Amino acid sequence: MNRALAIALATAICASIAPARGADQGPVVIPLHVDRGQYGETRLSIDVTLGTKTQRLMLDTGSTGLRVLATALPTGSYRRTGREVDYDYGSGTVLRGEEAVASTTIGPVHGNVPLEVVDKIACGQEVPNCPDQDQFQLEMFGGSYPGVLGVYPRPPAMEGCCDNPLGALDNRVGRTFVLHAALDAPTLTLDPSPAAPAGFTLVAIGALGAPQGCITVFGLGSQTCGPVVFDTGSSTIFVQTLGTVPGPPWRHALLRIGSWTHDFTIGPHPPDVKISIRRGEEQRIVIGLAALEKLDLYFDLDGHRIGLPK
Secondary structure, eight states: OOHHHHHHHHHHHHHHHSOOOOTTSOOEEEEOEEEEOTTSOEEEEEEEEETTEEEEEEEETTSEEEEEEGGGSOTTSEEEEEEEEEEEOTTSEEEEEEEEEEEEEETTEEEEEEEEEEEEEEEOTTOTTHHHHOHHHHIIIIISOSEEEEESOOOTTOOSSOOOGGGGSGGGTTSEEEEEOOTTSOEEEESOOTTGGGGEEEEEOTTTTSOEEEEEETTTSSEEEEEEEEOTTSOSEEEEESSOOOOSOOOEEEEEETTEEEEEEBOSSTTSBOEEEEEOSSOEEEEOHHHHTTOOEEEETTTTEEEEEO
16 A cells, blocks of 8 residues: 555544534634724634635624635535525625535534625615725625625524524534624634523514614713614724714713613723714614624524623
């Protein structure tokens, strides 16, 4: 037997007898990367192996689904299903592609994960100039990253591709997880201990995918209530209101979701958090990465719940 063949056989034997990670082996802590985006914003990213190729994808708690450019996927690493997929962002950007399944490894955990193979990035009819307004999406798909790992719980009303990729990992280890977004050592912990939920106030995400809350910006003179999205893909706190928007400075913003409250100190320099407030056609609140650095979040995919730290 020649040496190359012997090495190949030995490798195959070792792979076949290597124990798979069991469902009861405790939490899986996956380190995250801190990157600087094309436009200066801080981003979190995660290493994901699709087939045999490891990609660094943006970690996004503001969307659901693994979505990767077709040009970045190695041949043979995925299987298309023939089902066409369009995924719309509120900015007007539309991802056009096809649903697929890929052999996926995140940290030590494997699964056959559904994804969108993105063949084309286009603009919706209502926003024909979306690239001018949506630099973030262009950064996610071809600028700084080849795609995104969207880990937000799938809203019950959401149709089409794709389910949360963490939820498809073997042994259900990604059905619950904790995001620790502090930039000195950010982590994603899969399958945290059964005692973990006790440290959080659990809130339902609702049929449309976001808990309802209110934010009072001191100096604004009124509160804004609406869906609250915790979004690592956004850099600041963003408030869209139907009311008037007096000019800054604003010093504090008190966020309330049910019985849970948190007071953010507003300012231009860390550890204070920047805030953007504008008038729009609907009210909504986005809590971006700068604010999430101070808040661990617990996600329960089966219960359609988010945990906010007590």
